[in-house]
Amino acid sequence: MAGIYIHIPFCKQACHYCDFYFSTNTARRTELIDAIGKEIALQKNYIRGEEINTIYFGGGTPSLLTPEEIGVILNDIHCTFTIAPSPEITLEANPDDLVFAKLLALKSIGINRLSIGIQSFDDDILKFLNRAHNAGMAAKSYEDARAASFENISIDLMYAIPGQDHKVWKKNIQKAISLNPEHISSYSLTIENKTVFGKWAAQKKITAPDDDISAAEHIVLIDELEQAGFEHYEVSNFSKPSFMSKHNSSYWKGEKYLGLGPSAHSFDGTSRQSNISNNRLYLAAIQSDHVPASIEILSREDKINDWLLTGLRTAWGTNLADLLKNYQFDLLQIHGPYIRQLIDSNLAVVSDQSLILTKSGRLLADKIAADLFATDYSSKR
């Protein structure tokens, strides 16, 4: 089982908080689609022998492409790889791109899951974030997607936004619940140096909410969504039963994936590969039959750390037997007293050979993982 990720590096405008790789210059968009087709051919052996279960168009803003352009890429993938009988095929989309006729066309080319970047249902907040849509467009895009028979819709919401009070945040959550999506992803806003917000923060024009505010908003989110029947299956992700994101879950389970397009990442079980984050250089390299990627061979320690970091964020936790079998790493023996402390503090349980963080533990998942892997493993083998 493996997945394919396609990075579409174009956006209509730059959101004030965003540090993903994208360009607002779409002049070379057709060339880029051709180049992704060529990269598919160049990378046809990267995940050799694996059946592709999930395909994910991310970005940037993949919904800027026409259904025909997306269809060309999908067709190249289908012609090159072995695709599972019912793959999950997700398109990240912004509300301002989703009109009914386009949604119907996306459905007809095989897109069966939408991840809509709503972020907020509050017009003032959307303006502050410099999103290209307003609250009315957000709700309308969702309704049109339902009318076009999309049965698996995820929406993104953002919290810890400077100036967003708890009341607005709670109203956002309630609005999201009222739409009844199958999945909600929610991330706290982080202020990155090279963004507009980074500049404003340096000039003291805005202040990031402190960790306590961010944690309080996260807890409200968890409580409200669990009450509404969502399963909190990963720190930032919630789903109705059987609607977990298969693509993202495969990352957290350590499965292989191929990333296509500028700045996309790949993982083949032993190394990580990162394509160059520059459209011009990407195009030039692919046109010369070369995939412009840096490769990092993962050490045993890297693999253990990844396993802990991703597993502990999920509801299924880190499988201790697999850690022992795959990496000869006996977590209970090495960190027994610390794990006992986590269990006594109601932050973790050991169940079914897995270390699973409780609801309170998962709020501290990254720190707990770091405590578990900040050790020189080589001396503990």
Ligand code: SF4
């Ligand atoms: S649309 Fe998404 S990728 Fe593009 S700038 Fe906004 S947050 Fe970043």
